[in-house]
Amino acid sequence: MPRTLFDKLWDSHRIASDESGEDLLYVDRVCLHERTGGIALESLEARGLPVRQPGQAFCTMDHVVDTRPGRGDRTSIPGGEAFIARTRRGARAFGIRTFDIGDAEQGISHVVSAEQGIALPGLSLVCPDSHTCTLGALGALALGVGTTEAEHALATSTLWLARPASRAVVVDGVLDSGASAKDLALHLIAEHGADGAEGAAVEFRGSAVRALDVESRMTLCNMAVEFAAATALIAPDAKVFDYVMGRAHAPPELPLDDWRRLRSDDGARFERTIRIDAAAVDARVTWGTSPAQGAGVTGRVPAPRDGDAQRALDYAGLSPGDLLSEVPVDAAFIGSCTNARLSDLRRAAAVLRNRRVAPGVAAICVPASTPVKRAAEAEGLDRIFRDAGFEWRESGCSLCFYAGGEGFAPGQRVISTTNRNFEGRQGPGVRSHLASPAVVAASAIRGRISTPGML
Amino acid sequence: MEPFTRHTGVAAPLLKANIDTDAIIPSREMRRVSRHGLAEGLFANWRYADAGARRPDPTFLLNQSAYAGASILLGGANFGCGSSREHAVWALAEFGMRVVVAPSFGAIFQKNCIANGLLPAVVAEGEVNALARWVESDPARHRLTVDLVETTIHAGTGKTPFAIAEAHRFRLIEGLDPIRYTLERADEIAEFERERFAAHPWVRLPEGA
Numbered sequence: 001m002p003r004t005l006f007d008k009l010w011d012s013h014r015i016a017s018d019e020s021g022e023d024l025l026y027v028d029r030v031c032l033h034e035r036t037g038g039i040a041l042e043s044l045e046a047r048g049l050p051v052r053q054p055g056q057a058f059c060t061m062d063h064v065v066d067t068r069p070g071r072g073d074r075t076s077i078p079g080g081e082a083f084i085a086r087t088r089r090g091a092r093a094f095g096i097r098t099f100d101i102g103d104a105e106q107g108i109s110h111v112v113s114a115e116q117g118i119a120l121p122g123l124s125l126v127c128p129d130s131h132t133c134t135l136g137a138l139g140a141l142a143l144g145v146g147t148t149e150a151e152h153a154l155a156t157s158t159l160w161l162a163r164p165a166s167r168a169v170v171v172d173g174v175l176d177s178g179a180s181a182k183d184l185a186l187h188l189i190a191e192h193g194a195d196g197a198e199g200a201a202v203e204f205r206g207s208a209v210r211a212l213d214v215e216s217r218m219t220l221c222n223m224a225v226e227f228a229a230a231t232a233l234i235a236p237d238a239k240v241f242d243y244v245m246g247r248a249h250a251p252p253e254l255p256l257d258d259w260r261r262l263r264s265d266d267g268a269r270f271e272r273t274i275r276i277d278a279a280a281v282d283a284r285v286t287w288g289t290s291p292a293q294g295a296g297v298t299g300r301v302p303a304p305r306d307g308d309a310q311r312a313l314d315y316a317g318l319s320p321g322d323l324l325s326e327v328p329v330d331a332a333f334i335g336s337c338t339n340a341r342l343s344d345l346r347r348a349a350a351v352l353r354n355r356r357v358a359p360g361v362a363a364i365c366v367p368a369s370t371p372v373k374r375a376a377e378a379e380g381l382d383r384i385f386r387d388a389g390f391e392w393r394e395s396g397c398s399l400c401f402y403a404g405g406e407g408f409a410p411g412q413r414v415i416s417t418t419n420r421n422f423e424g425r426q427g428p429g430v431r432s433h434l435a436s437p438a439v440v441a442a443s444a445i446r447g448r449i450s451t452p453g454m455l
Numbered sequence: 456m457e458p459f460t461r462h463t464g465v466a467a468p469l470l471k472a473n474i475d476t477d478a479i480i481p482s483r484e485m486r487r488v489s490r491h492g493l494a495e496g497l498f499a500n501w502r503y504a505d506a507g508a509r510r511p512d513p514t515f516l517l518n519q520s521a522y523a524g525a526s527i528l529l530g531g532a533n534f535g536c537g538s539s540r541e542h543a544v545w546a547l548a549e550f551g552m553r554v555v556v557a558p559s560f561g562a563i564f565q566k567n568c569i570a571n572g573l574l575p576a577v578v579a580e581g582e583v584n585a586l587a588r589w590v591e592s593d594p595a596r597h598r599l600t601v602d603l604v605e606t607t608i609h610a611g612t613g614k615t616p617f618a619i620a621e622a623h624r625f626r627l628i629e630g631l632d633p634i635r636y637t638l639e640r641a642d643e644i645a646e647f648e649r650e651r652f653a654a655h656p657w658v659r660l661p662e663g664a
């Protein structure tokens with residue numbers, strides 16, 4: 001029987017099935033971070049249980065760490081030092097490789113996992129973080145879990161899960177040069193809703209997906225959880241094999257014969273297929289408090305369809321009919337596991353070159369990892385950001401979410417390359433507008449939501 | 456974990472769709488490296504007119520006396536979407552919630568519920584709304600009884616079936632410790648692993664890599 005890529009990955013990790021309908025899956029890699037990982041480690045310690053395969057587990061410091069230059073363990077997040085210190089201690093006690101503050105490879109978990117070859121085609125990987133689906137872009141079975149499940153995976157190298165259905169999102173045609181993977185993701189979620197995937201595993205397919213570079217594929221898969229996908233996948237191809245080659249934890253000789261089989265068979269059945277014409281995707285921005293509440297940058301705020309949308313508009317301080325390109329911004333943030341890899345910073349820098357951020361706009365760039373930061377500096381991108389008036393920071397999650405420390409002020413409007421515009425996500429009362437790096441850069445320059453073409 | 460069979464309690468309708476885990480527990484309320492001490496931060500953005508001073512917002516349902524002691528939450532579609540933070544479930548449980556009824560759940564949240572003995576009951580939107588209307592007509596007295604053995608919700612004389620995966624139902628009823636349950640299969644896991652490493656040696660990383 002022809003199988004989907006997701007089913008192949010699932011089958012190759014299935015140890016057993018339980019009478020009540022769940023499968024026991026083998027977990028090849030566990031990744032932790034200091035926000036949720038420390039609790040899992042301490043609770044294992046308290047129970048006197050070992051980590052079953054410490055060599056297959058990794059830990060990053062990304063969520064709580066400060067990103068201001070010259071950082072140490074001190075962080076503005078209340079109680080933050082304890083998250084760092086106790087996670088570090090737990091990881092050390094179990095012999096888990098930790099990408100700590102000051103480590104040359106430190107960065108946001110999902111970015112480090114790709115950069116270090118921890119996530120590879122055909123592997124299963126779990127992390128107590130919902131954006132783990134990012135790594136499906138490499139053809140890995142990447143699953144975001146809670147803390148208790150991460151603890152279970154550490155102790156048993158397994159996870160119980162009911163097999164989700166496979167769905168396909170096929171994007172054919174050619175993406176406009178003004179549109180990116182982020183715009184594609186925002187378009188998809190706006191068209192089909194924040195619960196559009198209904199818990200299925202989503203495979204992105206089609207010529208426009210194949211045409212994306214690997215980093216853009218990660219952006220697309222990253223946003224899948226905002227679409228209620230169990231995880232995302234893209235069949236790995238030569239671009240992925242090139243990307244993976246030579247990474248620290250990748251095998252010296254890639255098992256290409258195996259990896260080439262990681263694709264949905266012809267005739268494999270998807271429970272549902274969504275088709276998107278890439279040519280219909282334009283530069284987008286969200287106007288509300290769900291990633292699904294978005295429109296083209298050149299468009300207008302739509303009339304609310306229901307009470308939730310009305311509530312979102314009230315929170316966002318916008319009215320139906322408002323021209324999005326006239327909406328002023330107080331801050332611009334380029335960062336996060338969605339859109340702060342080297343190619344993202346290059347796209348933003350291309351817009352910022354020889355320009356200055358509009359007066360009064362606070363502009364901040366936080367590279368997604370320390371290697372990204374290093375590579376960007378080697379190309380002189382940091383100069384372009386700084387000359388334009390951006391702060392240039394150390395790597396971490398930073399202002400992607402608010403935890404009581406550094407943040408934006410209530411009522412401030414932020415254009416952001418992140419993935420969540422939920423109420424309060426970037427601070428109480430803060431209004432977040434999600435967009436691509438190019439749109440965030442252009443908006444910072446013009447002081448209003450903008451495409452580069454409007455400058 | 457405390458086994459779950461049947462629960463009767465005050466139900467609070469919070470019917471907005473896409474209530475995300477940032478709303479259930481804002482990240483700034485996760486102050487300690489702990490599963491505890493989170494109930495105060497539950498729905499902090501909505502519950503307090505001033506979250507810093509903990510001044511309650513009287514318009515928020517859970518602050519109203521009619522819903523005092525609520526242990527069942529009626530929610531909208533895609534309840535618990537967003538961040539994987541298990542703190543959302545810990546906060547709900549510590550606050551006293553035993554059941555969340557919604558048309559659909561965020562997948563990670565749903566699994567986190569099972570891991571912590573909180574029952575996520577799936578009921579079609581129209582029926583959640585009907586339950587909410589019945590409850591709202593006299594919240595303190597119109598209690599719901601959620602029966603996990605029969606998978607039904609009793610509202611007065613009415614009965615509404617709910618959906619839950621059989622594996623989840625089993626775990627909640629037994630109050631299973633998941634790690635212990637899985638480690639009973641340690642040999643099977645080791646055998647699978649041996650075969651996997653033999654067939655795909657590159658999967659195995661050296662210890663302490």
Ligand code: SF4
Pocket residue numbers: 062063108109129131335336337338396397400401418419
């Ligand atoms: S960058 Fe944001 S979305 Fe990504 S892992 Fe960090 S907090 Fe989560």
